[in-house]
Structure formats: C-alpha cells, structure tokens
Amino acid sequence: MQNSITFSHTLLQEIISIGDTVIDATCGNGNDTLLMAQLVGKSGKVLAFDIQQQAIDRTLSLLHLNSVEQQVDCILDSHSNLSKYVKCDTKIKAAIFNLGYLPNSDKTVITLPTSTISAITTIQRYLVSGGRIVIVAYYGHKHGQEELDAIVTYLNQLNQQEWTVLQYQFINQQNCPPICFCIEKK
Ligand SMILES: C[S@@+](CC[C@H](N)C(=O)[O-])C[C@H]1O[C@@H](n2cnc3c(N)ncnc32)[C@H](O)[C@@H]1O
Numbered sequence: 001m002q003n004s005i006t007f008s009h010t011l012l013q014e015i016i017s018i019g020d021t022v023i024d025a026t027c028g029n030g031n032d033t034l035l036m037a038q039l040v041g042k043s044g045k046v047l048a049f050d051i052q053q054q055a056i057d058r059t060l061s062l063l064h065l066n067s068v069e070q071q072v073d074c075i076l077d078s079h080s081n082l083s084k085y086v087k088c089d090t091k092i093k094a095a096i097f098n099l100g101y102l103p104n105s106d107k108t109v110i111t112l113p114t115s116t117i118s119a120i121t122t123i124q125r126y127l128v129s130g131g132r133i134v135i136v137a138y139y140g141h142k143h144g145q146e147e148l149d150a151i152v153t154y155l156n157q158l159n160q161q162e163w164t165v166l167q168y169q170f171i172n173q174q175n176c177p178p179i180c181f182c183i184e185k186k
Pocket of ligand 1: 025026027028029030031032033049050051052055077078079080098099100101102103109110111112115
C-alpha cells in the first residue's frame, strides 16, 4: 500500500496535465512543487507558497537542479493571501497542502488551522470540475491535533452534491503517521 505522501502524489498525477495551473500551498523543501512542475510542463504554472525564506530557497534550488524553475512562481507569503496572486478568472486544476513544520528547521513555525482553512476555501472558488485539493496532515507535533480536528470538521460539512471528500489513513500504526485528505470538485 502507498503511504500518505506517495498516495498524495498519485492523486495529483491522476489529474494534472501539461499546461495546467496548480498550487503548492506549503512548498517547504520543494518536493511537491517539483512533482507539480514536472506534471504541468513549460506551458503550465505552479504557484508555490511558503512563509519562510529558507523554504523558498530550498525549493528554488531543487527546481533549478531539475531545470523546471521556469514554470514555477515561488511566493514568500502566507497561503491565506493567495487571492492576491491569482487572477479572478484563473482555473486551478489542483492544489496540495503538506501541513506541519519544515523538516530540519524551526519546529515552532507551523501551519495553523485558520489560515489553512481560509486558503482551502479560497482555492475551492478557483477549482475546475474534477480538480482536487490534497491535504497531508501531520498531527504528531504540539498543535497538530488541533489543526487535524479543524480540517476534519471543515471537510465533514462540505456539500456532497458539490464535493467528494476522501480520508486515507493507516489506523494501526504508531507515531501518528500522516493522514491524506482529498477534496474533488464534482
Ligand atoms: C511540512 S512542510 C512542507 C513540506 C513540503 N511540501 C515538501 O515537499 O518538502 C510545511 C511548510 O509549511 C510552511 N508554512 C507554514 N505556514 C504557512 C502559511 N501560512 N503559508 C504558507 N506556508 C506555510 C512552513 O514554513 C513549512 O515550510
């Protein structure tokens, strides 16, 4: 079985095509940004957000190493300000949130429930039919459970006529392995 991270990539690979516009809401080390950049190709666009310069730098160097920096805009800002960077008629095919803190960095800089849900709500407005928002939640850290609870509460109330919502989780593993959620627009 695929772990949550591999599964999150499968969910993206299934729908992203050359020329699409997509969002990495938490670029961190750039692994998700790289995958998205390869999937959208030179005619597509990835908007990659992070609030830490260190994360933007790590992402840019990974993209440069793989010669895909041309199709990515790295944005040093919170994903909650996303609407400042997306034109109102933009069609978003997919977005990913990898929640928690940047590995090998300051563990007190974490994603927070209010800004995460605000960004998810904004992206929902731009999402095309068949588009997906993928969320990988690490809830083992200090405020992780709080964020997980907020996400589950938010996703639970989405109208099933408009949204298909998936939760992918291993239920017999120790140390809080990440949980993958996917919201697909009908
Ligand atoms: C788990 S890491 C992301 C890992 C990344 N997806 C990768 O592939 O390496 C979470 C990232 O979210 C960033 N972050 C926290 N709050 C944020 C916010 N409001 N907007 C954008 N990024 C945020 C952190 O700085 C951190 O780099």
